Amino acid sequence: MQSDWIKNxxxxxxxxxxxxxxxxxxxxxxxxxxxxKSSYIPIPGSLIFYQTNTYTPEFNIxxxxxxxxxxxxxxxxxxxxxxxxxTGNLVFDTGANGLVLNSTYFRNHVKSGGTTSTGVTGSVGxxxxxxxxxxxxxxxxxxxxxxxxxxxxHIENRRGIKILGLIGFSMFRNLEIIIDPKNNELKLFRIxxxxxxLNNRLADFKADHIQSIEGNTNILFLxxxxxxxxxxxxxxxxxxxxxxxxxxxxxxxxTLTITRRSGLSGAGSANSEVLxxxxxxxxxxxxxxxxxxxxxxxxxxxxxxxxxxxDGMLGYNFLEQGIxxxxxxxxxxxxxxxxxxxx
Amino acid sequence: xxxxxxxxxxxxxxxxxxxSQAQYDPDKVCRIENGQLIFSINLKWSExxxxxxxxxxxxxxxxxxxxxxxxxxIVISGVTWNVKKVKPNLxxxxxxxxxxxxxxxxxxxxxxxxxxxxxxxxxxNESSVVFGVNNFALSYVxxxxxxNAMFYLPAYKTAGKVYIAGSFNGWxxxxxxxxxxxxxxxxxxxxxxxxxxxxYIVDGxxxxxxxxxxxERDAAGGYNSVVYCCNHRFELKGYKDxxxxxxxxxxxxxxxxxxxxxxxxxxxxxxxxxxxxxxAYKFIVDNVWxxxxxxxxxxxxxxxxxxxxxEIGEPYLFKLKDFTTADKAILTGSFNRWSQDExxxxxxxxxxxxxxxxxxxxxxYKFIVDxxxxxxFENPFSVGSDATKNSFIALKANHLFTLDKFxxxxxxxxxGSFNGWxxQGYRMIQQGGKWIFPxxxxxGKYTYKFIVDxTWMLDPFNQLYEQNEYGTNxxxxxxxxx
Numbered sequence: 001m002q003s004d005w006i007k008n009x010x011x012x013x014x015x016x017x018x019x020x021x022x023x024x025x026x027x028x029x030x031x032x033x034x035x036x037k038s039s040y041i042p043i044p045g046s047l048i049f050y051q052t053n054t055y056t057p058e059f060n061i062x063x064x065x066x067x068x069x070x071x072x073x074x075x076x077x078x079x080x081x082x083x084x085x086x087t088g089n090l091v092f093d094t095g096a097n098g099l100v101l102n103s104t105y106f107r108n109h110v111k112s113g114g115t116t117s118t119g120v121t122g123s124v125g126x127x128x129x130x131x132x133x134x135x136x137x138x139x140x141x142x143x144x145x146x147x148x149x150x151x152x153x154h155i156e157n158r159r160g161i162k163i164l165g166l167i168g169f170s171m172f173r174n175l176e177i178i179i180d181p182k183n184n185e186l187k188l189f190r191i192x193x194x195x196x197x198l199n200n201r202l203a204d205f206k207a208d209h210i211q212s213i214e215g216n217t218n219i220l221f222l223x224x225x226x227x228x229x230x231x232x233x234x235x236x237x238x239x240x241x242x243x244x245x246x247x248x249x250x251x252x253x254x255t256l257t258i259t260r261r262s263g264l265s266g267a268g269s270a271n272s273e274v275l276x277x278x279x280x281x282x283x284x285x286x287x288x289x290x291x292x293x294x295x296x297x298x299x300x301x302x303x304x305x306x307x308x309x310x311d312g313m314l315g316y317n318f319l320e321q322g323i324x325x326x327x328x329x330x331x332x333x334x335x336x337x338x339x340x341x342x343x
Numbered sequence: 344x345x346x347x348x349x350x351x352x353x354x355x356x357x358x359x360x361x362x363s364q365a366q367y368d369p370d371k372v373c374r375i376e377n378g379q380l381i382f383s384i385n386l387k388w389s390e391x392x393x394x395x396x397x398x399x400x401x402x403x404x405x406x407x408x409x410x411x412x413x414x415x416x417i418v419i420s421g422v423t424w425n426v427k428k429v430k431p432n433l434x435x436x437x438x439x440x441x442x443x444x445x446x447x448x449x450x451x452x453x454x455x456x457x458x459x460x461x462x463x464x465x466x467x468n469e470s471s472v473v474f475g476v477n478n479f480a481l482s483y484v485x486x487x488x489x490x491n492a493m494f495y496l497p498a499y500k501t502a503g504k505v506y507i508a509g510s511f512n513g514w515x516x517x518x519x520x521x522x523x524x525x526x527x528x529x530x531x532x533x534x535x536x537x538x539x540x541x542x543y544i545v546d547g548x549x550x551x552x553x554x555x556x557x558x559e560r561d562a563a564g565g566y567n568s569v570v571y572c573c574n575h576r577f578e579l580k581g582y583k584d585x586x587x588x589x590x591x592x593x594x595x596x597x598x599x600x601x602x603x604x605x606x607x608x609x610x611x612x613x614x615x616x617x618x619x620x621x622x623a624y625k626f627i628v629d630n631v632w633x634x635x636x637x638x639x640x641x642x643x644x645x646x647x648x649x650x651x652x653x654e655i656g657e658p659y660l661f662k663l664k665d666f667t668t669a670d671k672a673i674l675t676g677s678f679n680r681w682s683q684d685e686x687x688x689x690x691x692x693x694x695x696x697x698x699x700x701x702x703x704x705x706x707x708y709k710f711i712v713d714x715x716x717x718x719x720f721e722n723p724f725s726v727g728s729d730a731t732k733n734s735f736i737a738l739k740a741n742h743l744f745t746l747d748k749f750x751x752x753x754x755x756x757x758x759g760s761f762n763g764w765x766x767q768g769y770r771m772i773q774q775g776g777k778w779i780f781p782x783x784x785x786x787g788k789y790t791y792k793f794i795v796d797x798t799w800m801l802d803p804f805n806q807l808y809e810q811n812e813y814g815t816n817x818x819x820x821x822x823x824x825x
Contacts, residue, residue: 067547069516153809258373261400
């Protein structure tokens, strides 16, 4: 099941990245029209069967909080880490349920089961689980973890940067997490059993909008509104652009502006199209965010992978709207929007 | 009466404006409705507008042409499009939105497209910068000499940890901690002359160097500090009464504004980074152009003006044995776009030679002896074969491809992302029983394979490999920035 999920996830990463590059490439429109094609392996699989991994780090310093500098590679956020003896970058990808490591560097590590090789197209390679004894991230140490391995070479080649793997909320679930994209910081605070910061002198995060987190997975789902309809979005820092389903309600589709399309076929294969545009009427809480870039595509595969209906993904374009605070113990998501003059 | 006439004119103007706006607005061309992807096409669009729509929405020009010709059903590349007339000059072109089952393409295609786009978007490469000058607010926060760069941050005394991250360490946030010193933080780095961008990380927070006025926008919309590790100092003695002295040259495309020099106790001076190569320059003292009086190395340009010359970097001595009876020998190569007359070699007792300064890199070259193109017999490294064979040199090579296997093989080639996977590739040579090929590679990731007597294979001694778009594997090589 995990392998299916990873395949879907990888498909989406590739897809969104492709879409982003496409968008970027169109900013200078004089070039030849480029086109996008994505790999998709439609295998039913669902996160509801996926055991939620949670890892609690040890703080190397006697501190209640730590600031991890985020690096940027295009629209990806990277965290420098040492995984066993390899130093490199982990993509901060809250759309990833667990820890995923790049097969280029970790294929020879001790297998811990979970092996499934579907071989439908062989396109993402065999997915296996391995055991990892130690990961260092800034002043945090993680011990004895399990990780899925997958080929992430395409991200490396696209960005020219060493990618050891993907990490999402599973690594930070027992901490209060503040994502500050403007300052490229990930702030982590130690919290108690009821989710309060250990250091009670530290002020609470001031949010413009707070939403409660439903479910128990490492994936964060947010309710947003388009044209009065409530939609279920996945909060995904690894998505280089937002996404919205192409089969949403007509009243939602009417509010989108479609500005680009890419739809060419490879030899012998069916046409595959990607649509780009803007969400003109997106609201979260009381805050309307106009003109968010989005791709418009069929998200059935993702819905299957996550085991819940997904209407869209809130990625980079959403993240750059402000500072986000996530506390899985309190089951709270908060966002403080960047005021215009701060941007 | 006059007022009514005014209103009528106004209405007509308004109508015309609205009408012309309705004709072409790319934001209103495409929509999704009830599972249909619909394009509203105005039959009065100009050719330019048609072309733009075709490009924005990836609609085949023949498809658009057929819409204009009045067809109601169009089949293009296996996709059926319908056309419906909605207004006299407005038609709707539509087809169902793709369902999940239809989105089924091979990942190979994705990689190919992404690769194309990456080349298209291009990456900035600091090593290709020709020259640069520093601009620090305080002179003592950065010093450079003998490959040692000292960075001093006189601030953040109470911080717990400060790191420096930049292009010199692959922007590592953890590899280069600074030392706490009096009133701040300091570090010595071993850096070659060149341009570097950097930032400090103070307790996890990125900060630009507060005392460095030279900044560049980064990809994320912020700023990075920029420093040049200088390898040349322009100096002009005297002229103490001059108001302004600048230096300009071919490195600055002879920009007459020049780069301002600093007044010193005995004249004018300017430290600068210049990439390896040969440069012509002049000083401009209060708008009067003059060659460097202290530099005897001058040459006349095509207009008869005398320019001063400097060579940065060590020259490589290209040598050709024999051919002593020839009249002329020319050096030509990828470094001068294979110019057939630029680099005339000097005749010696045993043959021909030419010292020539080149930046670190990989070069192909040949000699032209009295019109005859020949490879360098003394150099065992070559690219291509037979008629297309060129001599190859890697200046300041930083990697040696090695294959300690197949001693009996006739031909071993290394090819990869560094040469566009050319099957002509780089021909390895046998030395001490091993196949080797030295190469200069910029920091970054490379994928490669060996071709042994026509058979493609992974590097058997490199554990790092990844799957490629053809479902086979490529060896992976990282060149570190240090």
